[in-house]
Structure formats: structure tokens, C-alpha cells
Amino acid sequence: xxxxxxxxxxxxxxxxxxxxxxxxxxxxxxxxxxxxxxxxxxxxxxxxxxxxxxxxxxxxxxxxxxxxxxxxxxxxxxxxxxxxxxxxxxxxxxxxxxxxxxxxxxxxxxxxxxxxxxxxxxxxxxxxxxxxxxxxxxxxxxxxxxxxxxxxxxxxxxxxxxxxxxxxxxxxxxxxxxxxxxxxxxxxxxxxxxxxxxxxxxxxxxxxxxxxxxxxxxxxxxxxxxxxxxx
Numbered sequence: 001x002x003x004x005x006x007x008x009x010x011x012x013x014x015x016x017x018x019x020x021x022x023x024x025x026x027x028x029x030x031x032x033x034x035x036x037x038x039x040x041x042x043x044x045x046x047x048x049x050x051x052x053x054x055x056x057x058x059x060x061x062x063x064x065x066x067x068x069x070x071x072x073x074x075x076x077x078x079x080x081x082x083x084x085x086x087x088x089x090x091x092x093x094x095x096x097x098x099x100x101x102x103x104x105x106x107x108x109x110x111x112x113x114x115x116x117x118x119x120x121x122x123x124x125x126x127x128x129x130x131x132x133x134x135x136x137x138x139x140x141x142x143x144x145x146x147x148x149x150x151x152x153x154x155x156x157x158x159x160x161x162x163x164x165x166x167x168x169x170x171x172x173x174x175x176x177x178x179x180x181x182x183x184x185x186x187x188x189x190x191x192x193x194x195x196x197x198x199x200x201x202x203x204x205x206x207x208x209x210x211x212x213x214x215x216x217x218x219x220x221x222x223x224x225x226x227x228x229x230x231x
Contacts, residue, residue: 062096
């Protein structure tokens with residue numbers, strides 16, 4: 001289940017898991033919002049146990065230190081931390097978060113490196129979710145920087161920053177990017193994202209490119225049974 005603001009909350013995450021999702025992401029949680037909270041554990045609630053081993057917290061952050069503080073605030077309750085580098089919305093970009101990081105690869109890599117260096121000893125891998133850049137080569141170059149900084153998985157959304165959700169995902173470009181990334185970094189799981197509405201579509205795409213998985217957003221809202229595996 002992909003990260004979706006106001007959607008990837010506990011009810012949808014548990015529903016997706018019940019249908020067979022392997023991993024579920026939280027909605028984007030902004031660093032300052034997280035660090036301004038007090039962690040309270042309620043042992044009577046079982047939702048965390050239900051998600052344990054399968055829950056990825058997606059962070060919205062534009063600063064290494066703030067990202068780390070937020071991650072440390074929740075690391076006991078999640079199984080991985082993902083950095084949002086794909087959201088093009090004004091609230092995200094104006095804060096140096098989301099897709100703003102695509103135009104500042106040095107900052108993006110500093111955040112990933114800071115998170116990785118401090119969370120690896122706690123058993124928390126760090127991943128990133130990005131969008132396509134202007135072309136295949138620049139996208140793969142950006143990916144290379146994230147891998148060097150320590151990202152353990154990378155999801156690529158098949159649209160560019162200027163594309164809204166009404167623009168069809170650029171599958172042709174996404175296919176080239178994933179193939180090249182898998183060729184260069186075979187040890188890294190690459191995940192697809194963008195307009196995969198049927199199992200046949202994403203399974204075929206995965207076989208063709210070597211991608212290890214797919215993040216489902218709107219398709220999961222329309223039909224959560226898309227996570228069901230063939231019997």
C-alpha cells in the first residue's frame with residue numbers, strides 16, 4: 001500500500017494487509033509534526049502488533065537533523081523509514097520537502113545518509129520514493145546518489161513533477177529507468193508506482209523490468225482486493 005495523505009491510515013492499512021499486501025506505508029508524516037508529539041503506548045490496542053514487520057513510516061522532511069529526530073521518535077513502532085521525494089504539492093515543496101528534493105540531490109542524499117548512519121544499528125532500513133526527473137539518465141543518476149548514501153530500496157513514481165494525477169503515468173520512461181537501475185544496482189529492490197490498476201499490468205511490468213514490487217495508491221482505494229494473490 002502506497003503512502004497517501006488522509007488515506008493510508010490504520011483502517012486502510014489493516015484492510016490492505018488482510019487482502020494480502022506485503023508492506024503498508026503510513027501517510028506522509030511531517031518531521032516537525034512528529035517531533036512536537038509525545039509518544040504514548042497503549043498496550044490494549046492491537047493494531048501495531050497486526051502491522052508489525054510490515055509497516056513503513058513515510059517522512060516529509062527537508063533537513064537531515066529534523067528527519068532524524070522524527071525517525072527516532074517513531075522507530076520503535078515501525079519497520080522502515082521512507083523519505084518522501086515525490087510530493088509536488090505546495091505545502092510540501094515550500095518547506096523544502098517532497099519533490100523539492102529532486103532539484104537538490106546533495107540535500108536529499110544528506111538526509112538519507114544521516115538516517116541510514118543512525119538507524120541501521122536499530123535494524124531500521126531507510127528507503128526513498130521519488131518521481132521521474134527530466135530524462136532517464138538524470139533519474140538514474142539521482143538514484144545512484146541515493147544508493148551511495150545508503151538507501152535500501154527505492155520506489156519510482158511514473159510521473160514528473162509537472163504532471164498531476166490526470167496525466168497518464170509515463171510507463172515507457174519508467175520502464176527504461178527501472179531496467180537501467182536494476183542493471184546498475186541489482187542488490188537494491190526497486191518498486192513501481194503509478195497507474196497500475198490490475199495485477200496483470202504490474203506483474204508484466206515487473207517481469208519486464210526486474211522491479212521487485214509495486215506501490216498501489218488509487219487502485220487500492222478503488223479495489224483493495226487488488227492485493228489478493230492468485231490461489
